[in-house]
Amino acid sequence: MAAPLNLLQLTQGEKTFGGQHIFQKASFAVNEGEHLGVIGPNGAGKTTLFRILIGEEDLDSGQMIKSQTLKLGYLSQHDHWGETETGNQFLERVCQMPTWQVKSSGRDLRVSEAMLDRPILSLSGGYRMRIKLLGLLGQKPTLMLLDEPTNYLDLETTLLLERFLQNFDGAFMLISHDREFLRRTTDHILEVEQGK
Numbered sequence: 001m002a003a004p005l006n007l008l009q010l011t012q013g014e015k016t017f018g019g020q021h022i023f024q025k026a027s028f029a030v031n032e033g034e035h036l037g038v039i040g041p042n043g044a045g046k047t048t049l050f051r052i053l054i055g056e057e058d059l060d061s062g063q064m065i066k067s068q069t070l071k072l073g074y075l076s077q078h079d080h081w082g083e084t085e086t087g088n089q090f091l092e093r094v095c096q097m098p099t100w101q102v103k104s105s106g107r108d109l110r111v112s113e114a115m116l117d118r119p120i121l122s123l124s125g126g127y128r129m130r131i132k133l134l135g136l137l138g139q140k141p142t143l144m145l146l147d148e149p150t151n152y153l154d155l156e157t158t159l160l161l162e163r164f165l166q167n168f169d170g171a172f173m174l175i176s177h178d179r180e181f182l183r184r185t186t187d188h189i190l191e192v193e194q195g196k
């Protein structure tokens with residue numbers, strides 16, 4: 001079997017905000033198909049790490065190597081949809097492939113057509129998360145960055161998400177406070193502590 005391809009590598013990454021060290025000498029790599037958990041206290045710099053990876057923040061120093069095949073998909077902690085936007089309109093807006101294909105590849109997330117026809121803002125946190133994930137799948141990322149998707153989820157969605165992530169062929173990095181959830185869905189866990 002061929003060695004897994006390295007998608008992304010960060011070496012000796014440093015980041016400070018106004019003199020405060022967010023991290024120092026941060027190094028890690030993600031391979032194709034790898035499931036990497038990210039854990040750490042609030043304010044430790046987990047979201048900042050993701051924002052650096054997608055290019056919304058710069059590193060102060062260090063090196064980031066991205067493979068040719070790397071295509072990042074970011075599921076942020078915050079939502080960006082219109083006041084009246086329905087699930088179907090959202091998928092039309094963000095997906096780069098036909099939405100029927102997205103819905104079919106994400107059928108394990110159990111989002112019905114009736115749910116997709118409603119304004120997203122009228123749906124529960126669990127359904128909003130499922131639709132956000134569908135939107136992400138429709139961008140065909142080779143590495144998904146999931147920022148605390150398990151917050152405020154109902155039990156059913158948490159279980160669906162767990163099974164979905166366990167069966168997911170592609171690579172992802174998953175920030176969560178839930179160590180047990182990370183243990184069940186990821187191969188390795190990256191600990192982010194203040195300044196490390």
Ligand SMILES: Nc1ncnc2c1ncn2[C@@H]1O[C@H](COP(=O)(O)OP(=O)(O)O)[C@@H](O)[C@H]1O
Nearest residue numbers: 017018022040041042043044045046047048049
């Ligand atoms: N753009 C910014 N400017 C200044 N400080 C920031 C900025 N973004 C985040 N921070 C600070 O950096 C620290 C890490 O934030 P964050 O990455 O959001 O932590 P986490 O996601 O681990 O809770 C926090 O102290 C936060 O206030």
Ligand SMILES: [Mg+2]
Nearest residue numbers: 046047048077
């Ligand atoms: Mg955060």
